[in-house]
Amino acid sequence: MSEVQNQLIAFRELVKKIKSYEEAVGLIYWDMRTGLPKKGVESRSDVVGVLSTEMFKLSISDEMGAFLQFLSEPQHWEQVDELNRKIILECQKDYDRSRKIPTEKYQAYVVLTSNAESLWETAKSTSDYALFQPYLEKIIAANLEFIELWGYKDNKYDTLLDMYEPGMTVAKLDEVFGALRKKLVPLAASIQASKNQPETAFLRQTFSKDQQRQFSLFILNQMGYDFEAGRLDETVHPFATGLNPGDVRITTRYLEDDVVSALFGTIHEGGHALYEQNISAELIGTNLCTGTSMGIHESQSRFWENMIGRSASFWNRYYADLQKTFPGQFDDVSVEAFYKAINEVKPSLIRIEADELTYNLHIMIRYEIEKALFNETITAAELPQFWNEKYKEYLGVEPSTNEEGVLQDVHWSGGAFGYFPSYALGNMYAAQMRHTMLARMPNFEELVEQGNLLPIKEWLVEQIYQYGKSLTPAEIIQQVTGEALNPDYLVAYLEEKYQEIYKLV
Amino acid sequence: MSEVQNQLIAFRELVKKIKSYEEAVGLIYWDMRTGLPKKGVESRSDVVGVLSTEMFKLSISDEMGAFLQFLSEPQHWEQVDELNRKIILECQKDYDRSRKIPTEKYQAYVVLTSNAESLWETAKSTSDYALFQPYLEKIIAANLEFIELWGYKDNKYDTLLDMYEPGMTVAKLDEVFGALRKKLVPLAASIQASKNQPETAFLRQTFSKDQQRQFSLFILNQMGYDFEAGRLDETVHPFATGLNPGDVRITTRYLEDDVVSALFGTIHEGGHALYEQNISAELIGTNLCTGTSMGIHESQSRFWENMIGRSASFWNRYYADLQKTFPGQFDDVSVEAFYKAINEVKPSLIRIEADELTYNLHIMIRYEIEKALFNETITAAELPQFWNEKYKEYLGVEPSTNEEGVLQDVHWSGGAFGYFPSYALGNMYAAQMRHTMLARMPNFEELVEQGNLLPIKEWLVEQIYQYGKSLTPAEIIQQVTGEALNPDYLVAYLEEKYQEIYKLV
Known part of the structure; x- marks a missing residue:
């Protein structure tokens, strides 16, 4: 067997080992949420810590580095089949991302977000944004620092988007969300105005x-x-x-x-x-x-x-x-x-209770905020006001407390910036696929x-x-529907559905 | 902090890490038996393999060896507190046991017992002892080889007993089981002869x-x-x-x-x-x-x-x-x-269906067999006959097939020799504790x-x-009851209970 084949076999063993740790941790999380007895949590959390650390160490190990370097050399790469190339590139992405952050910085960040998550619960239940704000500021600052270390091309926020939706950019989202909003805001308004409200x-x-x-x-x-x-x-x-x-x-x-x-x-x-x-x-x-x-x-x-x-x-x-x-x-x-x-469509304050149509508007608000934060056009201090104004503008409703406003979602306390757009992307992808x-x-x-x-x-x-x-997501949507992501399908689907239900035409 | 303290902290971290792996594997096994979907078994078995191997490697690692060596040196040992000493000794026991078996031999044994376990199911369901016998012979031979490597003092079988009941010996078991059998065989017989059989x-x-x-x-x-x-x-x-x-x-x-x-x-x-x-x-x-x-x-x-x-x-x-x-x-x-x-007491062929009294006799039969096998006074070929004779002698019943005879238990196919006595020891310990x-x-x-x-x-x-x-078990029973294991308490308890139920006196 060639040296490349030998290396590939050993590399795949390592990849499989990492995946085994991931599976074990996945099962532990499932168990934590479905039936782990209360008093077992503390020790089980330690187990998660041990296994996650081990998994992380393997993914950035020198062994992994050596495989990636060897297999990426042109004379070796040309002997690597398509599937293994994709596996290697995916490992490389993880490896680079993790290796670029100094360990102490990353560990401090894990502690920060873990504290922020429990603090967020208190802040939310007391509607106390001032309590949460300093943590949010630190999380944003840390992410900005990471973005510098990871590097970015057009827009800093792209780097965060890419973590959840590989290849997605602000340029693209501005375009599709813009088109979507232009249609959905008036559609929601005319539904509100309709006399044909359903009995529920x-x-x-x-x-x-x-x-x-x-x-x-x-x-x-x-x-x-x-x-x-x-x-x-x-x-x-x-x-x-x-x-x-x-x-x-x-x-x-x-x-x-x-x-x-x-x-x-x-x-x-x-x-x-x-x-x-x-x-x-x-x-x-x-x-x-x-x-x-x-x-x-x-x-x-x-x-x-x-x-x-x-x-x-x-x-x-x-x-x-x-x-x-x-x-x-x-x-x-x-x-x-x-x-x-x-x-039933009803503009509301709480995202997770939103209907199929207005849900997209909740997402766009969060997108606008995250984009502005990472382009540093607004500060964490300005968030509540910005939030409330956007709700007024997009949905015609305004929160009376921060609990039902800017503090409602857990995501930011855990540092999950760039995640929210996925929800609305999902709706657009789905409508486009349905059309095909x-x-x-x-x-x-x-x-x-x-x-x-x-x-x-x-x-x-x-x-x-x-x-x-x-x-990739872009390859999938192109291959399935013959074109790139296009918000028109979601608009058409929603218009057709709700015009009929609310007798709008 | 002294060097010993530093080493102890690092050593305890390693011990805790091993324990975390054990906890993860324990949860996976629980899940496998309670609700793992059928199609998930294969991948989950790989996960168990990865984690168990890692755990084993840690327990025999050079790092572990270095801790054990350092901490055992007299000038360090005297600085180690009682609890840590016990933890160290326990690790040392595992370390020695595992290190003494060459890796290839151990891996071959794991494969052997794994194959034997699935083969045993077939052998049992077809009552075909001849199918199982060559595997059993190999498992016994491997264990004899391990015993040589581990070392033994008075009796080879002691080394196996010690794995499940630290400190237990053939000398002690011969004594307590002998005393027990002398009383229980006639007690069971007089119960059988009683006219006061319960309605069930x-x-x-x-x-x-x-x-x-x-x-x-x-x-x-x-x-x-x-x-x-x-x-x-x-x-x-x-x-x-x-x-x-x-x-x-x-x-x-x-x-x-x-x-x-x-x-x-x-x-x-x-x-x-x-x-x-x-x-x-x-x-x-x-x-x-x-x-x-x-x-x-x-x-x-x-x-x-x-x-x-x-x-x-x-x-x-x-x-x-x-x-x-x-x-x-x-x-x-x-x-x-x-x-x-x-x-109700009823001499029967199947251990796991036995009553509180005759259960002990089922165990003694297995004990006699294991002892004879590892002292090489009988061969695997002679097992079925030996089994059937003992059932006749102790319980007055005789299996008509090997399924309800020598093939009934899974233990031997997995190499778990030395385990059976625990069940009867449990009864004796319990009765002695109850007396106190x-x-x-x-x-x-x-x-x-x-x-x-x-x-x-x-x-x-x-x-x-x-x-x-x-x-240790010996310390526990001594501390709780003020004396060493004594079978008389179980005899007295059973006699009192069944004399009353069956109106024997």
Whole structure:
């Protein structure tokens, strides 16, 4: 065997070892959130510390450095196959990013954000922005310092965006968010003005957890979620976690006074899970065995939750099942009334409670803020005012406290700047993919009406899921739809949907 | 700080790191047995491989060797406190044991036993001893080789016993098992001859899982099992696992046609769990943070299962609760009848189904066999015949197939020679401790009759649980009862109990 082949085998062993640590830590986190006894937390946190440190050390080890250097030399690189090249480049990216930050700086940052997260909880519950502000300032300053060390081309904020959505830039986001906002702000306003507001009271009866769980399991099954490669549990905050493609777990939360919260939570996480369950076997044990970006991941959860789960076709098929699951509780409610109720649009202050349409506006506000912070056109001190003005401008509502304003999200306290745009990107990607899907599968709506969801899942597996992280988000959207990210599809989808529901035309 | 102090701090860090790996692997095993999706097994097994290898490497690392050498030097050792000395000695024991086996030999043995375990399943289900025999021969040969490398004093088998029950020897076991057998064989025989056999049919009605679970949870609570430091799940084979004292999980199995199987399984595992939950906080993160031996551990599960859970006092208190949990199902059954039924003695072929009395005889048979094998007085080929003769001699029954004979237990296929005696040691330790407890707490039976079990638990915490592995089994039994292991207490306890139930006198 050639020396390159030998090195590749040893390199892949190391990559697999790192992935094993990641899987172990993933399981520990799942357990922490689903059932770890309270008194076991302290010791388990130490275990996470040991394993995470070890994983980090391996990823920046001299051994890793030597592999990357050897394999990148032109005469060796040309002997490396396509897949291994991608694995190497991904390792190189991690390696460079981590190696450029001095260890003491990084450790100080971990302590800072960990303290900030617990402090944020207090600040939020007391609406006390002044308490949080100094921490936020330090986190921003640290990130600005990291950006200098990592380097950047056009815009400092690009470097942060790239962590969650490789290749995404301010230039691109300004363009797509701008186009989107121009259409969605007036659309939301005309919905508000419509006289055809849906009745929603029937969604708020009492619904037993057991029955909700039964229905959630039924729908997951219909979506093609593989229960031999996953499980459904209950947590306060729903999530999906792909430990490996054969073990992708989801959780949901049952509210006894809300029939759809758990259901749409389940479908949403189920969408994430379908992605992870269907990554190609050849990627297992590599750093490409995961979704390609937060945005593409979110496109799948939102496609399933909103474009399937909140569609008229879906409920034409499944409403009778819902009625049967909750006997007597929906006797007087027509499927049309139900469909309209679950699609109610209402500008609000809290992102996580927002509807499918206005959600995008919540995201754009956060984007504008993060961009301004990292281009240093506003300061942390100016945040609350900036926040409130933007809410007024985009959504026509204004927070009366910082708890329901600038302090509502946990993300910034953990330093996750650049993450928020993924949510709206997901909606745009999803609508654009749906457009292609409708063209390629003319019987799409029919399939949904028949509850024949598997061909839709299979199409997504072929087009997206199987590739994991071996294609970039830009490559995925180009390959699936034949063009780059284009916000028009989301606009068209939302306009069509809501014009009909609210009888706007 | 002195150099010794510095070294101790670094040494303890390493010990804690090893313990963290152990905790992670423990959680993964728990998950594998409680809910890991089928398709996730393969990748998860790789993760276990990576973490176990790392843990093993740390325990025999040059770093560990250097610490042990430095700290053991007389002028350093005298500066080491009592607790750290014990931690060092425990590490040294592991280090020596592992270092003495050449790596290739050990790896070959791991493969051998892993293959033997899956082969044993086939051999068992087809009653085909000839299929299993060559593997067993190799496993025995490997262990004999290891014993030579490890070294031994009086008896080769002592070296294996010491792995599960530190300090236990053939000399001691011959003595205690001999005394025990002399009394138990005739006791079992006179029970068989008694005309007062209990009625047991009412134990075999249909009992819903939910109600069984409810009752199991209730009894665990009564025992003082801390649900903030544990949880109860369902598995095919019940077990307890102490990940750390704040996270000690137990599982049980609900049989719908048997009201007591899950209950006694739960109490048994609950006994193991009480031990692990109550180890002193100062031992957390050390190799002493576990039960001191398999025998002492088993003494606790059996004390709670048999000496509390199958006692008349216990049911005088809790029978009404059982009746309430299963409405109508025990209306015609008196508490006396129930008590006698759950204490039925019946010589049988299968160890894991044996009653409290004859269980000890099953163990002695395995002990005689293991002792003979490692003293090379019988060969693997002679095993089935030896087995069947011993069953005839000790229990008066004879297997008609190897499935219900020599192939019934998994232990030997995994190389776990020396483990079996723990079960009977547990019974003897428990009876001896109970004797002391009755002397020190004259109101013992009263407490049980009142369902006031916490003082009993607290006594065990003080006497046993808190020490973890910082005292040897011999130190524990001496300290608690004022004398060395003595089989007479178990004999007296069993005679008293069964003479009354079967009206033997």
